[in-house]
Each structure stands twice: as structure tokens, then as C-alpha cells.
Amino acid sequence: MKRQHDDYTVGIIGLGLMGASMAYALRGFRQATLLGADTDALVCRRAEAAGAVHRAFTDPMEVMERADLLLFCVYAHHIPGLLQAGAARLKPGALLGDICGVKAPLYAKIAPLLPEGVDYVGVHPMAGKERDGFENAEAGLYRNSGFIITALPCSSAEGVETMRALASHIGATRLSVCSPEEHDAMIAYTSDLMHIAAAGLCLHPKAEMNPAFTAGAFRDCTRVADINADAWTELLLDNRSHITGCLAQYMADLGDIKAALEQNSAPALRSLLHKAGENKRELLHK
Amino acid sequence: MKRQHDDYTVGIIGLGLMGASMAYALRGFRQATLLGADTDALVCRRAEAAGAVHRAFTDPMEVMERADLLLFCVYAHHIPGLLQAGAARLKPGALLGDICGVKAPLYAKIAPLLPEGVDYVGVHPMAGKERDGFENAEAGLYRNSGFIITALPCSSAEGVETMRALASHIGATRLSVCSPEEHDAMIAYTSDLMHIAAAGLCLHPKAEMNPAFTAGAFRDCTRVADINADAWTELLLDNRSHITGCLAQYMADLGDIKAALEQNSAPALRSLLHKAGENKRELLHK
Numbered sequence: 001m002k003r004q005h006d007d008y009t010v011g012i013i014g015l016g017l018m019g020a021s022m023a024y025a026l027r028g029f030r031q032a033t034l035l036g037a038d039t040d041a042l043v044c045r046r047a048e049a050a051g052a053v054h055r056a057f058t059d060p061m062e063v064m065e066r067a068d069l070l071l072f073c074v075y076a077h078h079i080p081g082l083l084q085a086g087a088a089r090l091k092p093g094a095l096l097g098d099i100c101g102v103k104a105p106l107y108a109k110i111a112p113l114l115p116e117g118v119d120y121v122g123v124h125p126m127a128g129k130e131r132d133g134f135e136n137a138e139a140g141l142y143r144n145s146g147f148i149i150t151a152l153p154c155s156s157a158e159g160v161e162t163m164r165a166l167a168s169h170i171g172a173t174r175l176s177v178c179s180p181e182e183h184d185a186m187i188a189y190t191s192d193l194m195h196i197a198a199a200g201l202c203l204h205p206k207a208e209m210n211p212a213f214t215a216g217a218f219r220d221c222t223r224v225a226d227i228n229a230d231a232w233t234e235l236l237l238d239n240r241s242h243i244t245g246c247l248a249q250y251m252a253d254l255g256d257i258k259a260a261l262e263q264n265s266a267p268a269l270r271s272l273l274h275k276a277g278e279n280k281r282e283l284l285h286k
Numbered sequence: 287m288k289r290q291h292d293d294y295t296v297g298i299i300g301l302g303l304m305g306a307s308m309a310y311a312l313r314g315f316r317q318a319t320l321l322g323a324d325t326d327a328l329v330c331r332r333a334e335a336a337g338a339v340h341r342a343f344t345d346p347m348e349v350m351e352r353a354d355l356l357l358f359c360v361y362a363h364h365i366p367g368l369l370q371a372g373a374a375r376l377k378p379g380a381l382l383g384d385i386c387g388v389k390a391p392l393y394a395k396i397a398p399l400l401p402e403g404v405d406y407v408g409v410h411p412m413a414g415k416e417r418d419g420f421e422n423a424e425a426g427l428y429r430n431s432g433f434i435i436t437a438l439p440c441s442s443a444e445g446v447e448t449m450r451a452l453a454s455h456i457g458a459t460r461l462s463v464c465s466p467e468e469h470d471a472m473i474a475y476t477s478d479l480m481h482i483a484a485a486g487l488c489l490h491p492k493a494e495m496n497p498a499f500t501a502g503a504f505r506d507c508t509r510v511a512d513i514n515a516d517a518w519t520e521l522l523l524d525n526r527s528h529i530t531g532c533l534a535q536y537m538a539d540l541g542d543i544k545a546a547l548e549q550n551s552a553p554a555l556r557s558l559l560h561k562a563g564e565n566k567r568e569l570l571h572k
Contacts, residue, residue: 126501146498176498186499189492194503196543197483199562203539205569206475212432212462213472214569215412217480220506225566229559233552240547247544251537253489257482258533261526266519273515276485280511283491283500 008032011067013060013082015040015047017129018099019073020137023052025170027139037063043134052137065089069162071123072098075234076106083113095119095159101187102238103150103180111152119159122150124183125172126191130226143171148187150180188242193250195232196243198225294318297353299346299368301326301333303415304385305359306423309338311456313425323349329420338423351375355448357409358384361520362392369399381405381445387473388524389436389466397438405445408436410469411458412477416512426457433458434473436466474528479536481518482529484511 008030012019015038023034036053037060038044044056057063064070064086072079079098090096096118100106103122114120126146129136147167151160160177167175178186202225236243253272260268294316298305301324309320322339323346324330330342343349350356350372358365365384376382382404386392389408400406412432415422433453437446446463453461464472488511522529539558546554 126499128501146501148498174496174498176496186492186495190495190499190504191501194487194507196540197487197507198503199559200536200539200543201480201483202562202565202569203542203558204535205565206472209472209476209569210460210462212434212460213412213476214432215414215477217484217510218476220509221480221483222566222569223506224503225562226570227559227563229556229563232559233556236547236555237550237552240550244544244547247540247547249490250486251540251544254482254486254533254537254540256489257486258530258537261522261530261533264523264526266523269522270515270519272489273485273513273518276488276511277513277515279488279491280508283488283495283508284512 009035009066009068011035011037011063011070012053013037013063013070013072014074014078015043015052015056015134015137016073017132017134017136017141018125019071020047020052020134021127021139021141022071022073022099022125022170023047024137024139025142026166029166029169032069035063035066038134046134052134061086061089065091067091068094069166070094070096072096072100075231076100076102076238077234079106080109080113083110087113087115090115090118092117093119095121095162097121097123097163099123099125101191101235103183105238107150107152107180111154114154119154119156120152121155121159121163122152122180122183123163123167124148124150124187125167125170126174130224132228132231140171144173145171146174146176147172148183149175149177150183151177152180184239185242188239188246192236192239192243193246195224195227196236196247197250198222199227201225295321295352295354297321297323297349297356298339299323299349299356299358300360300364301329301338301342301420301423302359303418303420303422303427304411305357306333306338306420307413307425307427308357308359308385308411308456309333310423310425311428312452315452315455318355321349321352324420332420338420347372347375351377353377354380355452356380356382358382358386361517362386362388362524363520365392366395366399369396373399373401376401376404378403379405381407381448383407383409383449385409385411387477387521389469391524393436393438393466397440400440405440405442406438407441407445407449408438408466408469409449409453410434410436410473411453411456412460416510418514418517429457430459431457432460432462434469435461435463436469437463438466470525471528474525474532478522478525478529479532481510481513482522482533483536484508485513487511 010032036056296318322342
């Protein structure tokens, strides 16, 4: 891929599923030169060959010092170290962001590391796949998906607008701007609890299970149980203060259903199922 | 639709989503004449007009006395009454069956009602939809789905073979033959628990929820929460002896995940998520 323009450079740190898909999707964004970094040299070569980025580096500093817009697409625990090492080399006026799934604990760590004169706006593109890695990346991953922009106290309105433009460019269609705390509280339910529920359903499957017994309910309720255990361990622990409440509520609700079954109470069970159906239909129409 | 043949008659009691889809899918099966019964006269007229059946009756006895193969596609609690009223009028040599989702409690009630000279083999086609009723029926509902044949002590081998042929004709691709008790124990996990898990996830949604926050995990984990509360209340209560154990196990597994979160234990959480993922992948390849 030929470099298109030298005036605006987008840097993407981490060329896994999310980062490389972001690179593909950002092609043409503000006629930017796209630079990528990945610790895996083979991934760097493949990203250049596939045209995901104009150039890729194994040293993230090469990208951090050139980027006007820098996106961290790595595990959250890598970001403070990258900022500590590279803060002094960031371009004045650069806009930084991350795509991590838990915001407040990360920003508590990195806010003190941000130098004067750089902007920071976090984002959370609500998309993913069961299979990770550069080889599963695709330009359409974020198309028609939700996109959350988390503004920090230091974020500029211009930075938020740039992230809105980015969301639009990659095809996201449902946008929300909120604080890191609001993000974390909401995501604990809409994403984290769903993954826990699905994983829980797969901890004690029937050993003698026969595929004749499975239909759409089993397939869909357990789909996301095929989880990246390392990534989700970090994500769930980072957001545990919000998740434990959601999970306790879920267990209490399951306990209500269990009590209705044990008491053989049709009115109690019907009322719970009716309420669940109503809520689900209401959420569908939001 | 013109009657094709008078030698073999298939009767379907109940022309809702499941029964009418069965009628459509059974077209051409053993060149049978297809008769349907539904208490709703409008549904009967529409079923005839749409060619779902050759003739439809509001009085189920009209169908019961003519059928060589009779399928009850109604709520389980209607079946004992239908058999009590119609047992004497059944054709000698007829094969009866039902498509209910819980087998053992039903068969305990109806086995004493079956007259000499009629055969009985239950089936459970593993398919469905969120939307019920004749108007949502379709010929392809059972295509590529699982299909369970539950043989009673009184079932003949020939009756089981007929149900195998029926499964093949409607396009089911994963077949299992088992006892009613085995069916109920397995279905408590693969279907009943999944519906309870999804319903539970929708009992306390975040009121301020914004669609930007929902992605595939939310959509899939909660899909079947939009449930027919009446149908599922009956189904879940009928199978409660098996479900309560599955549900208790699920709640204990969620409790293990909650404990790992509360203890901030990455090794414990990673090991649970890893096991869930492994089990899910193993089930996928069965």
C-alpha cells in the first residue's frame, strides 16, 4: 500500500484482531498514513503485505513518536508502561486513545502519565469475534456496531469529535458518549455478565450429551463461552467492582425462578417469565 | 390442496407454530392425506386455504378417528383429556405420538389411557421460534434440526421406524432414540436451563440502557428470553425434578466465578474460563 499523505498519521499499537481490523477499517480516514506496531515481527510483515498499514514496527516507540492519532489496541496492563516509556516522545497536540473494555481503573493509572499538550479520549467499539489474532481481522468488524466514547476530565471537545468521526468512518451506527464510570457500570451488564452467564452454562455440561438435543437456545446462550481466557480474566477482574453486583442480582433472579419451580407455583413462574419477555422486547425496541 | 391418497392418513391435533409447520413439512410423506384439528375455526380455514392440510376440523375427534398416524401438537395438559374422550374411536393399528417438550410425566398419565391395538411413540423436534401461531409456521422449521424419539415400554419397533422416517422427511439431521426419562434429564440442561438463564438475564436490565452498549453477546445470550410465558411455565414445571438440579449446579458455578472475582484471583478465574471454553469447543465438535 502506498503512503497517501504525510500530513496526518494514525498509529495503532497492537495488530491483533481488534487493532488490525481497526487499521483496515480506518483506510482513507483523513487521508492518513497508517502505522502499526506489534511485538510479533511476523505479524508486522503480514500487516504490511496485506495492506492493513503502510508500515509496521516491532518497536512501539517508532509509532508513538510519529502519530497524530494514536490508538492502543493492546491488553490494558501494557498501556501504562508504554506511556511511561514514550510520553516524552509523543507529538505535541497528538490525540491518544485506547479500545479497552474497562475504563476507570485504566484511566486512574494513566492520567498522571499524560504529558501537557496531548489529548486523550477512550473508545470502546462493541464488536469482537470468538477467534483472535491478526489472521482473523477484517475491515467490516465494526460495521453496524455500537461505539462508546469515554471522555476523561482532560479530554478536549475536539478530541471527542475526532473519535465521533472515526466511529462513523469504521461504520459504527449506535454511538454513546459517557464517563468512564458510566461506561464500566453499563458494560458490566451488557457484556461482562453475558460472558459470565455463557461461561457458567458450559462448566458442567452433560457428559453424555448428544447433538440431537441441542437447538438454537443452546447454541446462542453458550456462543460466547468459547472465550479468550487470558483477555477476559484481565477484563473481568478490572471491572469486578461493578460486575459482582450484577452477578449477585442475576443469581438472585435465578434463585427466584428456582423457588417458583420448587414450590411448583405456576403464577410465580409465569409472572417471572412474563416480565423477562416484556423487558427483552422493550430492549429490542430501544 | 387435492387429497392425494386414501390409504394413509396423518392427523395433526393443534395447528399452531409447531403443528402447522409439521403439516407443511409432512407434505408427501407416504402419500398421506393430511388432516388437521384446531379449536380456532379461523385457523382451520386458513390452514386449508394455505394448503397446510387437506382438511381441518374444529372437533379433534374427526381427526382422531381417521388417522393412521396421529400427532398431538398441543400443550401437554390437553392430551390426557383428548385420549380419554377419543380412545374408543381410534383406528386399530394407529400410531400415536406427541411433540411435547417433557415426556415422563405425560406418559405416566396417558399410558393407562391407550387402548389395546394402538401404538405410541413420542418425539421431540428440537426447533422453534420466538413467535408462535399458525401465521408463523413454515415448512422448513425442522430442517437441519435435532430430533429425539422417546420410546415407551409399549412402543413397537415399527412405530419407532415410522418416526425415524418422519424425522428424515421433515429434514431433521441429528437423531437420538432414548427413554422418556433420559430425554427429560438431558433436555433440562440443553433447553430448559438455557431458557431460564436467558430469562434471568432480562429480569433486571439496566433501565438507562443505550443500544450503543449491546453487541453480539447480549443479543445471543438473551435471545430466547422473549418467551411464551404460558407454554414455558407448563414445560418447566413438568420437568422441574430435573431442572432444579441443573439450575442449582449453574448457580453454584456462577458462585465460583463470583468468588474468584471477589478474591481478585486471576488463576482461579482464568481456570474457570479456560474450562468453560474447552467444554464449549468440545460440545461444538460433537
